Amino acid sequence: MRAIAGIHIERRRDRVMRFKLPVSFIAAAGLCVAALPVSAPLLFAHHGTAEYDNTKTISLQGTVTSLQYLNPHALILFNVKDDKGQTTEWTAELQSPNLLSRRGWSRSTLKPGDQIIVTGRPVKNGAKAMSGQKVAFTDGRETPNMGLPPDSSK
Numbered sequence: 001m002r003a004i005a006g007i008h009i010e011r012r013r014d015r016v017m018r019f020k021l022p023v024s025f026i027a028a029a030g031l032c033v034a035a036l037p038v039s040a041p042l043l044f045a046h047h048g049t050a051e052y053d054n055t056k057t058i059s060l061q062g063t064v065t066s067l068q069y070l071n072p073h074a075l076i077l078f079n080v081k082d083d084k085g086q087t088t089e090w091t092a093e094l095q096s097p098n099l100l101s102r103r104g105w106s107r108s109t110l111k112p113g114d115q116i117i118v119t120g121r122p123v124k125n126g127a128k129a130m131s132g133q134k135v136a137f138t139d140g141r142e143t144p145n146m147g148l149p150p151d152s153s154k
Contacts, residue, residue, distance in 0.1 A: 052121040052131045059119040060090060060130075061138060067110040069097045076110060076118065076132060092118045092132035095146055104144030110135070 062078035074094040079087045094100060100109075110116065115138040120130040135143045 051123050051125070053124045054121055056122055057119060057133070058122050058130065059117055061115070061117045062090060064110045064112055064114040064116055065089065066112060067107065069100075069107045071098075072096055074100055074105075076116075076135065078116060078118065080128075088128055090118075091129045092120060092135070093129065094132045094135075100144075100146055103146055105146060109143055115139070 060078075060080050062080040064076060064078050066075075066077040068075040068077070074097050076092040076094065078090055078092070080090050081087050095103075097105075117136050117138060118130065118132050118134070119136075120133040123129045132146070135146065137143070
């Protein structure tokens with residue numbers, strides 16, 4: 001009998017090889033399989049709000065330059081004019097295109113040139129970016145709801 005990587009191999013006269021796995025290996029494999037349904041959602045979870053200042057909410061009025069309907073998050077690029085008339089490009093990160101589509105959004109919900117008001121949480125580092133919570137047109141029309149439902153399972 002010889003051992004390779006903790007697995008004992010027994011060679012018999014009839015040339016059939018038999019493997020004897022250590023009990024600890026079998027127990028560890030069983031524990032991993034049992035823990036998989038519990039740990040899998042945690043391994044694939046996405047928690048991306050740490051970069052945003054959740055104590056502040058800002059609303060910016062601007063002109064859409066682009067709606068990037070891409071995974072993992074859709075982005076609105078829009079130009080905002082300050083009090084001095086200087087134009088600054090801002091980015092609003094939205095939910096995933098999948099969730100937005102289920103809420104009524106599409107690639108054509110916002111078009112370049114649309115005048116919008118974006119409300120959300122600014123990034124902590126001072127960059128011209130925010131987490132978009134609500135988007136409305138300046139003429140009063142509202143975009144479809146884009147937030148997570150209260151139970152976040154739909």
